[in-house]
Amino acid sequence: MTHSIPYVAAIDEAIREEMERDPSVLYFGQNIATAPEDPFLRQFGRDRVRVTPISETAEIGMATGAAMAGYRPVVELYMAEFLLVAADQVINEGPRFHFMSGGQVKVPVVLKAGYGFTCGWAGQHTGSIYGMFMGVPGLKVVLPATAADAKGLMTTAIRDDNPVLFLHHYLLALEPGDVPDGEYAIPFGKADVKRAGTDVTLVATGWTVGKALAAADRLAADGVSVEVIDPRTVSPLDTETILASVEKTGRLVLVDQATKHSSVAAVVAAEVAEKGFSSLRMPVSMVTALDSPIAYSQPVEDYVLPNEEKITSAIRQMLGLASATT
Amino acid sequence: MANTGPSAPTEQPSEDHGGLSRERLVWMYTQMARIREFEERVKRTFTDHPGVIRGHTHLADGAEASIVGSIAALQPGDQVMATYRCHGYPIAMGTGTKAMMAEIYGKSTGLCKGLGGSMHLADVERGFLGTSGIVAANLPLATGAAYAAQIRGQGQVVVCFFGDGASKQGAFHESLNIASLWKLPIVFVMENNHYNVSTRSEQEDANAAAGEPLSVKSVAYSMPGVTIDGGDPVGVHNVVRSAIERARSGGGPTLVESKVYRLSAHGNLIAPPGVPLHYPEHEAITIFGDREEYEAALRGDPLPRFRHTLVTGELLTADEADRIAQAVRAEIEQAVSFALDSPLPEPTAGLDYVYA
Numbered sequence: 234m235t236h237s238i239p240y241v242a243a244i245d246e247a248i249r250e251e252m253e254r255d256p257s258v259l260y261f262g263q264n265i266a267t268a269p270e271d272p273f274l275r276q277f278g279r280d281r282v283r284v285t286p287i288s289e290t291a292e293i294g295m296a297t298g299a300a301m302a303g304y305r306p307v308v309e310l311y312m313a314e315f316l317l318v319a320a321d322q323v324i325n326e327g328p329r330f331h332f333m334s335g336g337q338v339k340v341p342v343v344l345k346a347g348y349g350f351t352c353g354w355a356g357q358h359t360g361s362i363y364g365m366f367m368g369v370p371g372l373k374v375v376l377p378a379t380a381a382d383a384k385g386l387m388t389t390a391i392r393d394d395n396p397v398l399f400l401h402h403y404l405l406a407l408e409p410g411d412v413p414d415g416e417y418a419i420p421f422g423k424a425d426v427k428r429a430g431t432d433v434t435l436v437a438t439g440w441t442v443g444k445a446l447a448a449a450d451r452l453a454a455d456g457v458s459v460e461v462i463d464p465r466t467v468s469p470l471d472t473e474t475i476l477a478s479v480e481k482t483g484r485l486v487l488v489d490q491a492t493k494h495s496s497v498a499a500v501v502a503a504e505v506a507e508k509g510f511s512s513l514r515m516p517v518s519m520v521t522a523l524d525s526p527i528a529y530s531q532p533v534e535d536y537v538l539p540n541e542e543k544i545t546s547a548i549r550q551m552l553g554l555a556s557a558t559t
Numbered sequence: 560m561a562n563t564g565p566s567a568p569t570e571q572p573s574e575d576h577g578g579l580s581r582e583r584l585v586w587m588y589t590q591m592a593r594i595r596e597f598e599e600r601v602k603r604t605f606t607d608h609p610g611v612i613r614g615h616t617h618l619a620d621g622a623e624a625s626i627v628g629s630i631a632a633l634q635p636g637d638q639v640m641a642t643y644r645c646h647g648y649p650i651a652m653g654t655g656t657k658a659m660m661a662e663i664y665g666k667s668t669g670l671c672k673g674l675g676g677s678m679h680l681a682d683v684e685r686g687f688l689g690t691s692g693i694v695a696a697n698l699p700l701a702t703g704a705a706y707a708a709q710i711r712g713q714g715q716v717v718v719c720f721f722g723d724g725a726s727k728q729g730a731f732h733e734s735l736n737i738a739s740l741w742k743l744p745i746v747f748v749m750e751n752n753h754y755n756v757s758t759r760s761e762q763e764d765a766n767a768a769a770g771e772p773l774s775v776k777s778v779a780y781s782m783p784g785v786t787i788d789g790g791d792p793v794g795v796h797n798v799v800r801s802a803i804e805r806a807r808s809g810g811g812p813t814l815v816e817s818k819v820y821r822l823s824a825h826g827n828l829i830a831p832p833g834v835p836l837h838y839p840e841h842e843a844i845t846i847f848g849d850r851e852e853y854e855a856a857l858r859g860d861p862l863p864r865f866r867h868t869l870v871t872g873e874l875l876t877a878d879e880a881d882r883i884a885q886a887v888r889a890e891i892e893q894a895v896s897f898a899l900d901s902p903l904p905e906p907t908a909g910l911d912y913v914y915a
Contacts, residue, residue, distance in 0.1 A: 259710070280709070280710045281710065283741075285737065286733070286736060286737060286740070288733035288736065288737065290699055290729055290730045290733050291699045291702065291730065291733035291734050291736075291737050292699075293699070294696065294698070294699020294700050294702070294703060294730065294734070295699050295700070295702050295703030295706055295734075295737070296703060297699070297700055297703060298640070298688075298699065298700035298701055298702060298703025298704040298705075298706070298707070299703040299704065299706050299707040300703075301683075301688050301689070301700065301703075301704060302638065302688070302703070302704040302707035302708065303707060303711075304707050304710070306703075321693055321696055322696065322699065325693060325696075326691060326693070326696055326700065330681075330689060331912050331913075331914070331915045332674055332912045332913055333671060333674060333675040333679040333681070333689070334671050334674075334675060334679070334681040334683070334689055334912075335669070335670070335671035335672035335673075335674050335675060335681075335912060336672070336911070336912045336915075337671065337681050337682075337683045337684075337689075338681065338683055338688065338689065339915040340915075341915075370913050371913055371914060373914075394914075394915035395914050395915050
């Protein structure tokens with residue numbers, strides 16, 4: 234059985250269900266549980282649900298410390314850029330302790346932050362900065378694209394014994410979707426084939442998954458069969474599913490809201506070049522954000538981002554088709 | 560000594576030895592001697608066995624009284640987090656010196672299987688949760704452990720050790736703010752050795768430059784602050800014990816500034832491979848040309864000072880003190896032999912603990 238709820242509600246549902254299941258799960262951070270009638274606060278009490286000062290280094294470091302002492306904190310960080318204030322704690326503390334202690338401690342922390350808020354939030358609140366984190370050993374990075382994935386991946390993030398960066402996409406926050414009732418966990422490192430196809434492999438993450446599916450719909454009208462793959466977790470990254478698809482299609486288009494050199498697309502391109510080169514019938518095509526900060530004004534913002542049009546024309550060009558008439 | 564902030568703990572006069580039994584005092588002296596001998600053998604390793612210790616080590620010699628006085632105030636279940644200058648705490652908490660020396664020598668028998676090294680000792684079973692090699696990064700971690708202790712509600716307290724340099728980091732201020740705001744069961748012990756790697760405190764600390772004790776920083780976070788002589792283990796014990804009791808009873812955190820003098824340089828020489836490593840002289844001499852400051856610190860060395868206190872107080876005979884020294888030398892000699900004889904880890908161990 235499923236029920237239809239927005240993406241953002243699906244995340245809350247996973248956190249609530251895990252807090253009900255496991256008393257060691259904590260939820261604290263910025264701008265949560267400020268009012269006494271907050272539903273999390275009412276259900277779980279102030280010990281487990283707490284608003285923090287705007288102190289990212291302390292919030293994230295405390296989560297690591299509480300995790301080392303036996304709890305499973307979920308930290309609400311609000312916006313992905315705020316992670317940068319506390320880069321040491323995100324990169325160089327939590328993800329290191331299991332290793333440095335020779336396995337003595339575990340750090341089951343979820344860092345929850347929104348990203349990619351490209352709707353006029355300008356230069357410092359719009360980044361798709363997962364590329365900075367996906368190569369950090371000891372850290373896992375999750376990018377849900379649908380309400381169901383958001384629930385299933387948050388459940389798994391909370392149950393994982395490692396620090397997990399759970400980046401939800403702000404432009405998807407109110408997108409409704411069918412979400413399984415009750416306990417629902419999606420394994421990490423398992424890509425989802427969002428649409429099966431035979432001519433072109435299209436890999437996309439987060440908000441660009443919807444754009445990729447729309448482009449695939451349009452191309453289907455022209456008889457082009459596009460396979461759309463969403464890795465869902467970029468660390469661990471399921472390269473096997475992508476390689477198997479490329480073996481079938483021989484063509485690979487990589488869509489990413491991040492700037493090219495800090496993108497999942499760049500990493501997938503390298504993996505396929507190394508392990509699937511002989512499957513490729515032509516060079517890989519990259520449809521990423523242009524190497525620019527995000528502008529405030531809409532036409533400038535639109536210009537640098539990938540969109541359905543850019544994806545469609547990249548595929549048409551790859552297949553030697555005329556430009557779209559519609 | 561200076562007391563600042565609301566209801567700061569007061570330093571008890573040491574004449575009655577803080578109510579500590581003779582056995583406890585001798586135990587404290589023995590732990591101080593073990594730490595000193597351990598650190599001297601780490602230092603000697605650079606000349607006795609060149610190449611065995613890699614990277615950077617940081618020694619606790621000079622801070623033994625502060626370390627042991629603080630650790631002696633812990634109850635079972637209490638936890639500790641510290642910095643890269645971390646050899647002293649686990650010794651006082653009961654960690655075996657063989658596994659510690661083996662870790663510093665990078666051996667598979669080490670406390671952390673050779674993956675952590677000198678800067679990253681951890682002994683979770685004994686409550687030593689670990690360290691960070693980044694200045695002040697352990698304060699948020701310890702504050703989080705204290706949050707866990709508060710939720711658990713079993714009366715545990717966390718003691719967080721750091722240097723005076725850490726108090727110039729945002730992590731220090733963020734942590735003290737939340738710890739006080741949430742009344743977390745934690746004691747912040749700042750070991751002020753007056754040097755921040757190579758600068759003196761008054762070069763980078765506004766309070767120090769103004770001639771104030773660094774414990775005044777507690778006032779900004781509405782918690783008690785106290786500055787004490789870190790060379791007197793009984794005095795340290797009394798103050799830290801009352802701060803721990805305050806934390807345990809829900810009174811919240813305390814900032815203890817414990818004034819110590821590190822008797823070694825910040826660390827061994829920082830050099831690329833191929834350059835033999837060794838300990839240079841203390842920065843007082845190498846940078847500031849102040850040999851007299853260093854000589855005065857040696858004259859105030861807390862280890863002989865405590866021995867003198869115990870012997871003149873007829874709590875320890877000179878013979879007993881000599882026997883302790885002998886036993887400690889034998890113990891640490893065995894730790895060195897064990898570490899030297901232990902195998903290096905399998906190279907593939909590097910992939911064993913990336914993820915839990």
